[in-house]
Amino acid sequence: MDFLSALALDLAASWTRILxxxxxxxxxxxxxxxxxxxxxxxxxxxxxxxDILQTIPILGFFPIVIFLVVSYIPxxxxxxxxxxxLIFTSMSWNIAFGVYESAKSxxxxxxxxxxxxxxxxxxxxxxxxxPSALPRIAYQSTISFSIxxxxxxxxxxxxxxxxxFAVTYGxxxxxxxxxxxxxxFYNYLLxxxxxxxxxxxxxxxxxxxxxxxxxxxxLSPNENAxxxxxxxxxxxxxxxxxKPLMSLRPRRPKRRVVISPRIPQxxxxxxLVRHKHFAHIYALLGALVLVLxxxxxxxxxxxxxxxxxxxxxxxSFVRVWATYIACAAxxxxxxxxxxxxxxxxxxxxxxxxxxxxxxxxxxMPALIALLAGTAFFSEALAISVIFISMIxxxxxxxxxxxxxxxxxIFEAARSNRLGWVQLWRKVYIPASLPxxxxxxxxxxxxxWNSLIIAEYFTVQSNSQMVVLGQVGTGIGKLIDTxxxxxxxxxxxxxxxxxxxxxxxxxxxxxxxxxNRVTTRYRIEV
Amino acid sequence: xxxxxxxxxxxxLYFSKGRFRTEIIKDVSFEAYKDEFVSIIGPSGCGKSxxxxxxxxxxxxxxxxxxxxxxxVLSPPRGMSLVFQDFALLPWLTALENVxxxxxDSNESEESKERRCKKMLQEVGLKGSAEAYPKELSGGMKQRxxxxxxxxxxPEVLLMDEPFSSLDAITADQLRKETHHLLKNKKTSVKLVxxxxxxxxxxxxxxxxxxxxxxVPTSIxxxxxxxxxxxxxxxxxxxxxxxxxxxxxxxxxQS
Ligand SMILES: Nc1ncnc2c1ncn2[C@@H]1O[C@H](COP(=O)(O)OP(=O)(O)OP(=O)(O)O)[C@@H](O)[C@H]1O
Ligand SMILES: [Mg+2]
Numbered sequence: 001m002d003f004l005s006a007l008a009l010d011l012a013a014s015w016t017r018i019l020x021x022x023x024x025x026x027x028x029x030x031x032x033x034x035x036x037x038x039x040x041x042x043x044x045x046x047x048x049x050x051d052i053l054q055t056i057p058i059l060g061f062f063p064i065v066i067f068l069v070v071s072y073i074p075x076x077x078x079x080x081x082x083x084x085x086l087i088f089t090s091m092s093w094n095i096a097f098g099v100y101e102s103a104k105s106x107x108x109x110x111x112x113x114x115x116x117x118x119x120x121x122x123x124x125x126x127x128x129x130x131p132s133a134l135p136r137i138a139y140q141s142t143i144s145f146s147i148x149x150x151x152x153x154x155x156x157x158x159x160x161x162x163x164x165f166a167v168t169y170g171x172x173x174x175x176x177x178x179x180x181x182x183x184x185f186y187n188y189l190l191x192x193x194x195x196x197x198x199x200x201x202x203x204x205x206x207x208x209x210x211x212x213x214x215x216x217x218x219l220s221p222n223e224n225a226x227x228x229x230x231x232x233x234x235x236x237x238x239x240x241x242x243k244p245l246m247s248l249r250p251r252r253p254k255r256r257v258v259i260s261p262r263i264p265q266x267x268x269x270x271x272l273v274r275h276k277h278f279a280h281i282y283a284l285l286g287a288l289v290l291v292l293x294x295x296x297x298x299x300x301x302x303x304x305x306x307x308x309x310x311x312x313x314x315x316s317f318v319r320v321w322a323t324y325i326a327c328a329a330x331x332x333x334x335x336x337x338x339x340x341x342x343x344x345x346x347x348x349x350x351x352x353x354x355x356x357x358x359x360x361x362x363x364m365p366a367l368i369a370l371l372a373g374t375a376f377f378s379e380a381l382a383i384s385v386i387f388i389s390m391i392x393x394x395x396x397x398x399x400x401x402x403x404x405x406x407x408x409i410f411e412a413a414r415s416n417r418l419g420w421v422q423l424w425r426k427v428y429i430p431a432s433l434p435x436x437x438x439x440x441x442x443x444x445x446x447x448w449n450s451l452i453i454a455e456y457f458t459v460q461s462n463s464q465m466v467v468l469g470q471v472g473t474g475i476g477k478l479i480d481t482x483x484x485x486x487x488x489x490x491x492x493x494x495x496x497x498x499x500x501x502x503x504x505x506x507x508x509x510x511x512x513x514x515n516r517v518t519t520r521y522r523i524e525v
Numbered sequence: 526x527x528x529x530x531x532x533x534x535x536x537x538l539y540f541s542k543g544r545f546r547t548e549i550i551k552d553v554s555f556e557a558y559k560d561e562f563v564s565i566i567g568p569s570g571c572g573k574s575x576x577x578x579x580x581x582x583x584x585x586x587x588x589x590x591x592x593x594x595x596x597x598v599l600s601p602p603r604g605m606s607l608v609f610q611d612f613a614l615l616p617w618l619t620a621l622e623n624v625x626x627x628x629x630d631s632n633e634s635e636e637s638k639e640r641r642c643k644k645m646l647q648e649v650g651l652k653g654s655a656e657a658y659p660k661e662l663s664g665g666m667k668q669r670x671x672x673x674x675x676x677x678x679x680p681e682v683l684l685m686d687e688p689f690s691s692l693d694a695i696t697a698d699q700l701r702k703e704t705h706h707l708l709k710n711k712k713t714s715v716k717l718v719x720x721x722x723x724x725x726x727x728x729x730x731x732x733x734x735x736x737x738x739x740x741v742p743t744s745i746x747x748x749x750x751x752x753x754x755x756x757x758x759x760x761x762x763x764x765x766x767x768x769x770x771x772x773x774x775x776x777x778x779q780s
Contacts, residue, residue, distance in 0.1 A: 406611060406613070408609045408610075408611050408613035409613050409615065411578070411583050411607070411609070411613065412607075412609060412613035412614075412615075412626075412674075413626070414583055414600075414601055415581055415582075415583055415601040415605075415606070415607045416601075416606075416626050416627045416629065416630075416674070416678075417601055417603065417629070417630045418626065418629050418630070419629060419630060422626075422629045426615065426618065426626065426629075427615065430615070430617045431615075520616075520617055521616065521617050522616070523616055524616070524660070
């Protein structure tokens with residue numbers, strides 16, 4: 001089989017996985033989001049779980065999941081279930097939050113209409129809840145898709161690290177294979193180009209038409225309604241083929257008619273649930289600590305391993321935060337410059353969108369080639385992967401946040417002839433802080449996820465496990481080696497310790513910074 | 526013959542989006558002199574805000590020129606200040622710090638800056654609120670800070686883009702009267718005021734001269750000098766005639 005058709009097959013396999021996961025996430029998001037919005041009891045169960053899901057480093061659990069699933073369902077079915085499940089977990093909370101928020105902020109009038117016409121719960125779901133949530137679902141799907149790409153690539157590449165778990169087809173595998181056999185630079189380039197084209201096609205033919213379609217259901221006026229030429233074509237086909245389904249559409253409100261100004265404008269990939277109570281976080285922490293103790297006590301032979309785990313955790317902590325500081329120092333000014341650029345903004349954004357659609361793990365072969373022979377090769381490789389996984393979150397969060405700031409704020413600065421230093425210190429940096437912090441929270445969360453591949457990169461070559469990069473010590477590496485060597489208790493110990501650390505930092509640091517920054521620096525529009 | 530402070534000469538503006546180009550300002554020319562309070566009124570969306578931004582140097586026109594004391598305006602010049610419709614206060618700075626922003630390019634000492642800003646806040650009726658943050662202030666108080674910020678740098682020209690239209694009617698009325706009083710009684714450095722508005726009552730109440738703009742693409746359709754005494758009597762015949770003249774003009778511009 002020539003390379004191009006192999007690549008097409010791999011892409012088809014990968015895209016099947018991510019689209020199945022996306023579809024499952026949307027169904028899950030609708031059910032769970034609406035359940036939480038309509039039932040007080042369910043709300044108190046679901047919200048904390050979603051909050052936990054967005055906080056913990058899900059990828060850290062992937063090794064356990066794949067380990068468990070494959071031991072029950074061996075073969076490629078089990079591996080694929082594990083991969084799809086992982087992508088699903090990374091995407092679904094995001095969509096469920098979106099549905100929940102939009103169902104929660106449904107204008108009172110619509111409830112009254114439903115009561116007035118005596119709609120049954122099912123009809124209310126179909127005619128009111130789901131249509132009104134569609135714009136948010138479409139928006140969150142676009143974000144989820146980007147997040148999912150990262151998890152897709154990482155889980156596929158990770159799975160190839162061991163013959164037991166390896167998926168058979170997938171771009172991730174192609175990348176890993178190419179990384180192992182040096183010299184196929186041309187094929188590698190083709191693989192990346194193929195990946196980017198697949199991303200663009202998905203956007204143009206699936207996500208953008210979905211957004212444009214969903215905006216008909218929008219309850220708030222939207223100046224920058226997204227356009228999609230493809231949608232027109234689809235609706236033509238749709239009119240012919242699925243006319244009956246179209247009757248689902250509610251009577252279309254005229255554009256610019258505001259039913260309710262209360263629709264939340266918050267469009268952030270990360271949502272800090274602003275509860276006053278953190279009971280669920282403490283419960284989670286308590287449970288994790290208990291499991292940790294149980295493992296240690298039941299398995300006294302493992303007592304010494306706690307030191308190894310703590311060591312690895314400390315090393316990874318320094319690695320992640322040092323990289324974050326470097327990344328923040330670059331992306332803060334860069335994000336401000338991009339967000340404020342007038343000419344060429346569209347062009348810059350389209351270039352960035354293409355670049356950001358390439359998940360860091362896919363760049364590893366290039367990074368390896370680039371960094372080969374340097375003094376701290378493995379360390380540099382890990383840091384580069386962490387860096388690339390972080391920067392896009394921060395940049396995109398800043399651009400979308402700062403673009404909603406009224407122009408008059410910056411005009412006031414210009415008309416008062418602020419100097420360069422004053423302009424940055426008093427205006428640009430403070431104005432960027434809320435979106436910068438939101439992006440940072442997601443970025444650091446993503447960094448912890450990327451560790452299982454950044455710190456320890458192995459591929460199969462001629463049925464041999466080849467380690468291409470491994471740092472001295474780190475929690476990601478520890479998890480990987482524990483999984484590959486079948487050391488279950490060490491694996492659990494590492495994952496649980498990492499989760500505790502991430503949850504504690506979120507609670508002690510991020511929640512405080514976020515609250516402070518959003519009360520002080522948010523510009524009300 | 527007196528020299529004008531401000532001259533607009535065939536100012537044109539268009540926005541281009543892709544291949545499409547929308548003409549916003551077709552051709553606007555006028556001269557404004559010392560001691561004038563000029564109002565610019567026109568139908569909504571006709572380009573009033575764009576015009577005042579061109580005058581202030583924030584926006585570059587696509588043709589013609591703006592001269593301030595004979596020099597072409599290419600960036601916001603010293604000597605001009607702008608008051609914004611939405612106040613444009615920085616929420617992370619106190620009222621005092623917001624006002625001080627306008628003095629950032631002066632080389633006075635910090636104490637003297639602070640003293641002047643406090644005095645200015647006092648003059649606009651915000652004596653006790655220097656340390657308050659914008660979100661702790663009411664709409665009327667926010668715009669008072671906006672006006673203090675515009676006046677503290679001792680500008681010669683004061684530009685205002687619908688300064689009272691984000692306020693409720695009663696607050697707007699009061700602040701308009703106070704501002705007019707402050708500007709007319711030569712208590713400030715301001716020699717020329719240009720105010721954008723869409724309210725007929727508002728412009729008759731305060732203006733020496735009213736420039737009426739056409740719908741987009743806009744040009745001047747009338748330039749009226751108002752010779753009534755202040756404070757203007759709403760029940761007078763002149764008031765009534767001027768109001769109905771403006772109403773007719775705006776009506777024909779809108780349709
Ligand atoms: N950056 C821009 N790009 C394209 N079109 C613009 C831009 N800014 C303004 N416009 C258009 O130019 C026209 C004039 O806008 P402008 O804000 O100057 O009008 P205005 O008279 O102040 O309106 P309003 O009464 O709403 O304050 C409007 O039709 C607006 O849609
Ligand atoms: Mg305007």
